Amino acid sequence: MNDYYTLGIESTCDETGCAILCNEQILANVVASQIDLHTEYGGVVPELACRRHIDLIIPVVDEALQQAGIPLSKIDLIAVAQGPGLVGAIMVGLNCAKTLAWTLGKPLIAVNHIEAHLFAALMHQKTPAAYPCIGAVLSGGHTALVHITQPGVYQLIGQTVDDAIGEAFDKVARMLGLPYPGGPVIEALARQGDPKKYPLRAGSVKGHPLSFSFSGLKTAVLYTAKGKGAKPGSELLLPQSELPHLAASFQQAALEDIVLKVHKAAEMKGCKTILFGGGVTANQRLREMFAAHSQFTYHWPEKGLILDNAAMIAGLGLQKFRQQSKGAPLEIEAMPNMPFT
Ligand code: KG4
Ligand code: ZN
Numbered sequence: 001m002n003d004y005y006t007l008g009i010e011s012t013c014d015e016t017g018c019a020i021l022c023n024e025q026i027l028a029n030v031v032a033s034q035i036d037l038h039t040e041y042g043g044v045v046p047e048l049a050c051r052r053h054i055d056l057i058i059p060v061v062d063e064a065l066q067q068a069g070i071p072l073s074k075i076d077l078i079a080v081a082q083g084p085g086l087v088g089a090i091m092v093g094l095n096c097a098k099t100l101a102w103t104l105g106k107p108l109i110a111v112n113h114i115e116a117h118l119f120a121a122l123m124h125q126k127t128p129a130a131y132p133c134i135g136a137v138l139s140g141g142h143t144a145l146v147h148i149t150q151p152g153v154y155q156l157i158g159q160t161v162d163d164a165i166g167e168a169f170d171k172v173a174r175m176l177g178l179p180y181p182g183g184p185v186i187e188a189l190a191r192q193g194d195p196k197k198y199p200l201r202a203g204s205v206k207g208h209p210l211s212f213s214f215s216g217l218k219t220a221v222l223y224t225a226k227g228k229g230a231k232p233g234s235e236l237l238l239p240q241s242e243l244p245h246l247a248a249s250f251q252q253a254a255l256e257d258i259v260l261k262v263h264k265a266a267e268m269k270g271c272k273t274i275l276f277g278g279g280v281t282a283n284q285r286l287r288e289m290f291a292a293h294s295q296f297t298y299h300w301p302e303k304g305l306i307l308d309n310a311a312m313i314a315g316l317g318l319q320k321f322r323q324q325s326k327g328a329p330l331e332i333e334a335m336p337n338m339p340f341t
Contacts, residue, residue: 005070006077006321007100008314009061011093012085012113013140014044016056017310020068020075021318024123028067029304029311032056035181042174050088057096064310075104077327079317081310082110083338084141090334098330107327109317112340113308114142115154117277119319120301120312129299130273134266138258138286139278140166140181143212145265146341148275152323156341157265158210165254166280168214172221172250175232176243186247187283193248198224200249202257210265214254221250255286259293266296273297282306 003022010017014034020027034052038044065072080097083090094110101108118135122128135146135154143165145158163171166183173182178189200220203213224246226234238246266274274296280286281300290298305312321327 008079008310010310015308018064019310028064053092081113083335087336115340116312119316120305121275121299133273138280154341160212162215190248190251193244195248195252197245198249200253
């Protein structure tokens with residue numbers, strides 16, 4: 001069989017990505033991060049993200065082809081993230097993908113960015129996942145639990161009613177005067193702190209045991225750091241030496257809630273296998289906490305596939321194209337709220 005080359009494009013938020021696969025093998029996975037651009041604002045500024053994608057998309061595609069060592073003419077399939085995300089940002093990647101598909105006369109396949117995060121957990125696995133299983137999406141924009149009955153078939157069984165888990169890390173970091181993105185900074189600070197120092201808890205939603213709520217936890221951190229009734233921009237009252245303890249206590253409370261609800265979902269659905277996706281799965285403490293439960297099989301995304309990247313888009317696109325044997329029409333539009341269940 002001839003080698004089959006897929007070019008994937010990701011631009012849903014603040015990373016511009018292009019990846020090239022030869023069959024399932026990743027030849028290149030280029031990600032141009034915009035963190036420097038957004039850090040002074042404490043979060044992603046959609047208009048700035050969109051403009052930066054426009055500047056970066058063609059150089060990133062060129063770089064991926066160069067790293068893969070193949071000419072554009074060898075590409076057989078173009079995969080792109082159609083959503084969810086920032087509409088202007090998605091449009092940049094989508095228009096680039098459509099242009100490539102049209103000029104090369106090759107099929108275009110559009111995938112869901114969140115589904116791709118879960119797919120990433122399977123990309124380097126030697127053994128296929130056992131179905132049915134639970135998917136846990138832990139990203140900056142989403143916190144969701146899905147029951148996966150077979151590859152590509154998802155039922156949403158739990159999600160956040162307010163902030164996403166990554167968003168909670170980002171907002172807590174910001175209120176403590178720490179840079180964006182907050183997840184890695186809080187994790188590093190928490191390593192020097194006592195997670196039991198402050199009695200914090202994530203929220204629960206009455207009658208919905210698999211729903212998440214992090215906004216109360218975030219407010220509890222705010223009041224601990226800056227006094228009751230304080231605003232996020234208020235002055236810090238707590239001494240700097242307490243910040244590692246507060247970071248550790250917040251992280252422990254947030255992650256304990258994830259561990260509890262993921263396992264609850266697995267038990268409710270009778271699943272022994274769990275797939276993880278999204279930027280928060282970079283957190284080593286989270287992985288350690290799950291590792292303590294040996295009765296389950298966990299699939300984590302490997303390095304390079306954890307944060308937003310185009311290899312997961314290309315991989316999922318290739319799988320979908322093989323299943324459907326037809327591409328998407330060039331008329332498809334960006335879907336900022338694209339569902340995958
Ligand atoms: O999946 P992702 O790259 O983008 C979205 O699709 O949202 O996730 C980014 C999120 C950010 O909120 C970031 O703070 C969080 O993942 N994150 C972490 C860690 N590394 C990234 N959260 C906790 N611990 C980390 N080590
Ligand atoms: Zn993402």
